[in-house]
Amino acid sequence: MRVICCHPAHSFSAGRPLVACLQVFLAMCLSHFLGGCAVLDSAAGVSLYAHPELGDARQLSIAVIPFENFSPTPNAGVIAAQLVSTELYAQGAHTQPNEETVRRLFETDGVELDRAYNRLNLSDIGRRLEVDAIMSGSVPEFSYQHGVRSDPVAGMILVLTRVSDGRILWRGSLSQRGTVVGPGETLVSAAKRVAHRLVAGLLPATAPQTSQ
Template sequence: MKIKGWIKKGRSCLLLLLGTLLMVGCSMGTDRSFVLKDALPRQMTVAVLPFENLSNNPNGGLIVAQLLSTELYHRQIFQQMEETEMRRLLTQNKVDMDRLSDVSLARKVGLMLGVDAVILGSVSELSYQHGLREEPAVGFNVQLLRVADSKVVWRGSQSLMGSGWLRRESLIYTAQQAASQLVARMDHGYGADGSKTAPTAASATQPSGTTAALAPTAEAPATVPAHSEP
């Protein structure tokens, strides 16, 4: 009878241990953030710039920037510039998209786009870690830059490793979870700064056929370094 009791207890402990490992595996990661209080209203217009890719994934910067943009749209923290229009203007003005993690260039691009702030960042990890099991790992840094004075008013970093126990999580799913966690912290940081507004394109109020590049602000000319022509 004692042996049966020990077996039952052992099974219960094993199930509890597996459940704990599953929960830990789903949430393993680190996050850090800094926010300058009362720096920006929710009504401001923001453009999410392409992220610098420092990972081994050739599309790492593009993937994380798009996931972050989607999370921001769902939470409606700020008004967002439409991505297609933003990319059209970047291409039209021959902006070097590989250098957009540079604060000075990001500000000039923000002036060109006619937005109040830009979100820039870099991706350090977006791949599967090979060990006993393949586990997806994600890591990236994000800054929210106020265009008017080049002030970084919010900064955050996020790293997350998905679960490899019982079920394998995809790399995109883990990246989406990491983006969601970081945007949630950003939303909390600006939780007291005005009411939420529906996101709209930054160029929606401009006359047809014109672009923000034609009318930079007076305080700083929007001269953006371009790719050198071959």
């Protein structure tokens, strides 16, 4: 088992929100105690935890709910969840139901998108959506860092929870800074790269090979 927190190439700078650093640290530490034989690893800045009972995530029906937003950008949690859902589908996972069904469930329960998901009962939501697992998460970073140049910075923490017993099967976190060179790199494109790399960590056998 290897534990590597905050890879130097993608460490949090002093100007980034303290909550982002705390969330990644807590995610890694909690993962260490969630299963005695769990796999905890980090490569190229991606921190990953997988419970031994995860198996092939492609065999699970997964509902992606909007992520909790800790960034200064409105609706970043909703946008990030959409990007992750798209990546899951593209890399061979079975995602259901559609976004509108999830949105209606949240509206029925009086829960605002982007907020207070730590108070949700994910197993209850999963049973109502009739899925095997829930992909939840948070967005500590989703903004432009302004300095000599404006660089998009996107960060996500993803958690896959089994509906039947509430066990965390997988957890991943990554924060990346993009470099704006002309019109090519945007905040959304930086977030897409984060989503791609995290989902590739969940579904390594089916992840397409792309240059990052």
